[in-house]
Amino acid sequence: MKKILLLLLTMGLVTHTAYAQEETDETTEESTPATETATKKPARSRSLQNWGVSLSTLQWNETLRVQDGINMSRQPANYNAITVTLMKEITYYRWGWSAGVFIGSGRANGGVPGEGYLQDKVAFTTYGVSPRGFYRFSGRINAGVTLMGMYKNIDWPRETSTQIVDAGRNLYVAGLLDLNIRLFRKWDFYSGLGPLKEGDTLWKVGVNYRF
Amino acid sequence: MRARYRFLLIILSRHLEFLIVRHIKYLLAVFIFAAILQTETAEAYPDFIGYSYSSCITCHYNGLGGGALNDYGRALFAGEITSRAVFPKKMEDEEISMMSGFLGTKQLPWWVRPGLKYRGLWLKTSPGSKATIEKFYNMQNDINMNFFLDKKQTYALITTIGYTGQEAYYGKTNTWFMREYYLRWKQSNNLWIYVGQMDKAFGIRNVDHSAVNRKVITLGQFDQSQGAIAHFTYPDWDIALNAFFGNAAQEDNEKQKGYSIAGEYQVFEKFKIGGSFLMSESDLEKWKLAAFTTRMGLSKGSAIMAEIGLKERTPQIGVTDPELGTYALVQTLVNLERGYNLLSVIEHSKRTITESSDESMKWAIGALMFPLPRTELRVMGVNNKTYQASGGAEDQWSLQGQVHVSY
Numbered sequence: 203m204k205k206i207l208l209l210l211l212t213m214g215l216v217t218h219t220a221y222a223q224e225e226t227d228e229t230t231e232e233s234t235p236a237t238e239t240a241t242k243k244p245a246r247s248r249s250l251q252n253w254g255v256s257l258s259t260l261q262w263n264e265t266l267r268v269q270d271g272i273n274m275s276r277q278p279a280n281y282n283a284i285t286v287t288l289m290k291e292i293t294y295y296r297w298g299w300s301a302g303v304f305i306g307s308g309r310a311n312g313g314v315p316g317e318g319y320l321q322d323k324v325a326f327t328t329y330g331v332s333p334r335g336f337y338r339f340s341g342r343i344n345a346g347v348t349l350m351g352m353y354k355n356i357d358w359p360r361e362t363s364t365q366i367v368d369a370g371r372n373l374y375v376a377g378l379l380d381l382n383i384r385l386f387r388k389w390d391f392y393s394g395l396g397p398l399k400e401g402d403t404l405w406k407v408g409v410n411y412r413f
Numbered sequence: 414m415r416a417r418y419r420f421l422l423i424i425l426s427r428h429l430e431f432l433i434v435r436h437i438k439y440l441l442a443v444f445i446f447a448a449i450l451q452t453e454t455a456e457a458y459p460d461f462i463g464y465s466y467s468s469c470i471t472c473h474y475n476g477l478g479g480g481a482l483n484d485y486g487r488a489l490f491a492g493e494i495t496s497r498a499v500f501p502k503k504m505e506d507e508e509i510s511m512m513s514g515f516l517g518t519k520q521l522p523w524w525v526r527p528g529l530k531y532r533g534l535w536l537k538t539s540p541g542s543k544a545t546i547e548k549f550y551n552m553q554n555d556i557n558m559n560f561f562l563d564k565k566q567t568y569a570l571i572t573t574i575g576y577t578g579q580e581a582y583y584g585k586t587n588t589w590f591m592r593e594y595y596l597r598w599k600q601s602n603n604l605w606i607y608v609g610q611m612d613k614a615f616g617i618r619n620v621d622h623s624a625v626n627r628k629v630i631t632l633g634q635f636d637q638s639q640g641a642i643a644h645f646t647y648p649d650w651d652i653a654l655n656a657f658f659g660n661a662a663q664e665d666n667e668k669q670k671g672y673s674i675a676g677e678y679q680v681f682e683k684f685k686i687g688g689s690f691l692m693s694e695s696d697l698e699k700w701k702l703a704a705f706t707t708r709m710g711l712s713k714g715s716a717i718m719a720e721i722g723l724k725e726r727t728p729q730i731g732v733t734d735p736e737l738g739t740y741a742l743v744q745t746l747v748n749l750e751r752g753y754n755l756l757s758v759i760e761h762s763k764r765t766i767t768e769s770s771d772e773s774m775k776w777a778i779g780a781l782m783f784p785l786p787r788t789e790l791r792v793m794g795v796n797n798k799t800y801q802a803s804g805g806a807e808d809q810w811s812l813q814g815q816v817h818v819s820y
Contacts, residue, residue: 261774261798263808278805280798312805320804340712343747345755379778381757383717383745385709391717391743393759395776395796403796403808405776407759 249294254390256287256302258408260328262398266312266358267368268319277319279369281354283308283328289410298336298344305329310356319361326356334380342384348394350376350404376404388412459617460746462683462708463716464493468646469618474559474571476605476644477653477675478618480593481528481557481571482819487513494714495783496752513786515820523564528557528820535814551578553634553817555592569597571609582635583662590662593637607642614642614655614675615689616704617720617742625740625762625775626720631669631693631700636660638669652676659695666696673702683710689722694729701725714748736765746781756781756793772800777813789817 260283265276285306292299307327313319330353336346352374358367380394390410398404459469459478469478472486482490492510500509512518515527532553538546554576562568575582575592582590595609612618613636616626622634640657653675659668671693677685687706694700704722711717720742727735740762747755760775779793797809 261800263798263805266805278807280800280805282800310805311801311803314804322803339747339749340715342711343715345747381745381747381755383711385717391745393743393745393757393776395778401808403798405774405796405798 249292251290251292252412254289254291254300254410254412256285256289256304256392256408256410258285258287258304258306258392258406259283260285260306260308260352260404260406262404263402264370264399265402266319267370268313269366269368270318270362270364273318275318277313277317279310279312279358281308281310281326281356283326285328285408287332289332291412293338296338298338298346300334300336302332302334303330304332304352312358319365319367321359321361324356324358326354328352328354336380336382343381345379345381348378348380348396348406350374350378350396350406352376370399374398374404378404378406380406382410385409458620458746459708459718460716460744461494461714462685462718463710463712463714463746463748465683465710467679467683467685467708467710468651470605470646474569474597475607475611476646476651477612477614477642479612480573481526481530481559484514484526490783491786494752495786495788496750498752499785509786524561526557526559526561528555528559529818530555530557530820531816531818533816537812538809540810540812550580552580554578565599567599569599571595571597571611583660583664585662592635603646605642605644605646607644608640610637610639610661611642612636613638613640613657613673613691614644614653615673615691615702616675616722617706617708617718619718619742619744621758624742624758625760625773626704626722626742629762630702630722630724630740648679650676650678657693669693669695669700671700677706677708683716685709697729699727699729699735712748714751714754715746717743717745719743734767737767738762738764738770739766752783754781755779756791769802771802774798774800779813787818787820789815789819791815791817 261281263278263280266279268275268277283306285304287302287304289300289302306329307325309323310326311322312324313321331351332348334346334348336344338344354372356369358369360367376396376398378394378396380392383391385391388411392406392408392410394406396404466472470476472482472489473479474481474483488510491513492506497506497509515521530553534550534552536548536550556574558572560570572594573592574589576589577586579586582588591610593609593611595607595611598606600606613632615632619626622628627633638657638659639661640655642653642655644653645651655673657672658670671691673689673691675687675689677687679685685708689702689704689706691700691702702722702724704720706720708718709716722740723737724740725735725737727733741760743759745757749755756779758777761772763772764770775795775797777793777795779791782790784790791813793813795811795813799806
């Protein structure tokens with residue numbers, strides 16, 4: 203795990219291009235030749251690109267189907283993970299988009315005391331992609347939609363040899379409405395929320411660092 | 414549209430009901446009715462650092478925020494915060510501000526500044542399910558009466574009389590009570606002294622009294638306390654020292670007696686960091702609180718603020734270990750256009766961190782609007798998550814609508 207994180211971080215550092223939405227003079231798709239700058243006004247920048255890394259928490263709930271013989275019950279389960287995302291962001295004057303890959307791990311609780319199944323702090327891992335499109339209200343505020351495609355790996359323990367615990371599907375696709383706030387030159391606060399399945403909600407809250 | 418009128422009628426009828434039932438003069442009731450129909454301003458919030466108003470004393474009589482607005486605060490809200498859609502385009506903001514007084518453009522004598530405040534909450538829990546519950550709360554019915562001994566307002570008496578409906582004020586419902594009353598002495602531009610019953614100096618005074626940094630840590634809407642505050646204010650920093658002795662309406666054994674310290678430092682324009690500490694005890698329980706606060710203006714009208722704290726509660730009855738817990742609140746206000754804002758509030762709290770305990774999380778997202786003068790509306794969706802110490806728990810959703818009239 204450490205090696206993968208190290209690799210992702212190294213890739214980000216090696217390939218970083220630019221950083222800020224506001225710093226329009228640094229890296230733009232349109233560049234103005236030096237000989238022309240003396241006589242012409244600088245061309246207006248069209249876009250900015252930068253790499254970043256995000257540290258976020260993911261929280262969601264879902265329903266477990268616990269079957270023991272002929273008895274079947276539905277039990278609530280809560281998942282709580284910390285993820286690291288490597289992302290690339292391209293920003294235009296009013297709009298922008300980004301794409302990221304993430305990996306994380308966490309703990310889950312499931313079941314209800316006295317109702318046939320109860321497990322706490324069950325370890326799981328998750329990974330996926332998180333493309334995002336957003337609208338910029340200002341240089342420091344943007345809001346948009348993140349499309350979370352994520353996969354979870356969890357093995358809920360059985361409490362009896364005849365018990366079957368079905369955690370539902372492992373692959374999710376969810377749309378999060380989100381808000382990204384530029385706190386400092388290189389730091390953002392990100393928060394996103396959206397429906398995962400019927401009655402289940404996914405939260406993503408974290409900080410982004412731009413290289 | 415019909416539902417909207419019915420909602421307004423419920424508000425108005427309840428407002429009038431308590432006035433008339435309590436034998437307030439008919440003329441006053443008519444006056445308030447007219448005020449609701451012809452309203453002008455709203456209330457200042459700590460988020461308004463986004464407008465570069467980083468100090469509470471700019472808009473409030475209380476330098477730590479909350480309570481009645483001063484003349485400048487009224488004018489600023491009418492002329493900068495509230496939508497001006499109901500005014501002709503040719504009307505200047507200054508003209509709108511001039512109409513923000515209690516009697517509109519008519520000047521009151523310099524020695525008195527009254528105010529009225531109403532806040533009602535419509536709440537629908539678990540919408541769409543069979544277990545849904547719908548309620549309407551009259552949360553706040555306040556009359557502010559503020560008196561001054563001199564034109565420079567060096568000496569002031571600030572009072573707020575409240576009326577509680579079904580929400581009990583120390584065991585009493587449907588009754589009038591003195592929410593706050595204190596003398597304010599402006600010793601100099603850098604030192605303000607407050608003596609009387611008022612909110613304790615601690616943390617960010619955000620308006621939602623049910624937030625993790627308010628009611629559950631003895632800083633709720635009824636937790637004003639008798640005592641004294643010395644508030645030192647300078648351009649880049651301020652600090653308040655507060656000694657307090659409990660609320661006059663409380664039983665003696667319930668009164669939290671202690672002290673608190675709260676301060677903020679302006680790192681750069683529109684960015685403040687702060688800290689607070691509180692220690693108090695009654696015969697029933699002892700509290701220690703510590704918090705880090707920050708407020709940051711993002712662009713005009715938009716801001717983010719956060720309070721992260723430790724809370725230690727020690728029951729005084731029986732042999733019980735202290736419960737050391739945590740709480741955090743992050744609130745983001747995004748101004749979409751004048752008078753209309755997107756509001757997001759994320760809260761987290763944990764009763765104790767020394768042993769396994771439930772974690773409560775709440776995310777409220779919606780609109781904070783000032784569509785008409787003196788009127789605030791909120792429409793919020795609230796998602797509650799609980800990470801229990803053992804087992805799982807389902808999400809809870811609720812819808813909230815709030816109307817706030819500040820005259």
